[in-house]
Amino acid sequence: MPGERPFVHAFSTVTLDARLASRTGFSKLSCPHDLVRLHRLRAKYDAVMVGANTVLVDNPSLRLKYVRGKNPKRVVVDGALRTHPTHRVYDDTAPTILITSTKAAEHKSGLIEEFKNRGVRVLKIEPVEDTRIPMKRALQLLLQEGISSLLVEGGGRLLWSLLREKLIDRLSITYVGTVYGAGPVLFDGEGHEGPEAPLFRPVKVLLCPCGREVHVELVPYYDTSYLRG
Numbered sequence: 001m002p003g004e005r006p007f008v009h010a011f012s013t014v015t016l017d018a019r020l021a022s023r024t025g026f027s028k029l030s031c032p033h034d035l036v037r038l039h040r041l042r043a044k045y046d047a048v049m050v051g052a053n054t055v056l057v058d059n060p061s062l063r064l065k066y067v068r069g070k071n072p073k074r075v076v077v078d079g080a081l082r083t084h085p086t087h088r089v090y091d092d093t094a095p096t097i098l099i100t101s102t103k104a105a106e107h108k109s110g111l112i113e114e115f116k117n118r119g120v121r122v123l124k125i126e127p128v129e130d131t132r133i134p135m136k137r138a139l140q141l142l143l144q145e146g147i148s149s150l151l152v153e154g155g156g157r158l159l160w161s162l163l164r165e166k167l168i169d170r171l172s173i174t175y176v177g178t179v180y181g182a183g184p185v186l187f188d189g190e191g192h193e194g195p196e197a198p199l200f201r202p203v204k205v206l207l208c209p210c211g212r213e214v215h216v217e218l219v220p221y222y223d224t225s226y227l228r229g
């Protein structure tokens with residue numbers, strides 16, 4: 001693995017029922033300690049990655065706050081090209097890479113030009129089906145762009161597309177003591193059948209000083225055949 005693609009660390013803050021946001025899109029879950037945890041990682045990694053829905057719903061800048069350091073590069077995975085150059089993630093406070101499909105780029109060449117005029121680096125990748133981008137290929141290209149470590153902040157569909165290709169190397173989850181009952185979930189995709197699902201082993205568990213959160217860091221085991229004998 002090392003040398004072929006960046007190291008991938010996923011960080012999410014979720015409710016007890018693993019919701020990233022409520023059904024209306026409310027996602028301000030983190031306490032001040034959790035924000036510092038997240039931004040410490042932003043300062044440490046070469047780039048921060050999010051999916052198209054997170055840009056559309058939250059319009060994040062992904063800048064560094066709460067800790068000192070340099071704004072990380074930003075990467076948006078937007079296979080169908082639904083985000084727009086006016087979203088905050090494409091502002092000039094840090095370099096941004098847009099990863100899209102060759103199919104969407106062909107159909108929306110004018111929009112691609114707008115992104116480029118704004119200084120956004122556009123990587124076009126041959127999709128595997130419709131506009132779905134093979135994430136291993138995307139990560140290989142990011143390594144060529146000088147990104148050797150990546151913090152993925154969600155949402156759930158992007159996290160699933162990384163997990164299905166066994167590309168998550170470390171997972172940090174903050175569980176907030178609330179239940180939303182509906183809304184986007186931590187990993188959202190076609191799902192595993194069961195036995196082939198990866199196993200995540202906790203390596204650090206922290207009761208947050210706020211008293212309402214538990215922060216867990218985990219490492220994955222993708223080959224779980226030993227469990228099946």
Ligand SMILES: NC(=O)c1ccc[n+]([C@@H]2O[C@H](COP(=O)([O-])OP(=O)(O)OC[C@H]3O[C@@H](n4cnc5c(N)ncnc54)[C@H](OP(=O)(O)O)[C@@H]3O)[C@@H](O)[C@H]2O)c1
Pocket residue numbers: 011012013014019020021025026027029050051052053054055057058077078079080081082131132133134135153154155156157158159161184185188
């Ligand atoms: N609590 C937290 O820590 C946290 C963090 C981040 C986000 N959120 C919340 O999560 C929600 C968004 O999550 P989400 O699961 O709906 O969306 P998401 O993962 O942010 O974005 C999903 C979209 O990105 C594109 N995409 C992702 N992987 C792709 C791939 N391999 N190839 C091509 N396109 C790909 C697809 O766009 P197309 O459908 O157009 O193909 C997909 O529908 C928001 O409500 C946000 O507030 C919460």
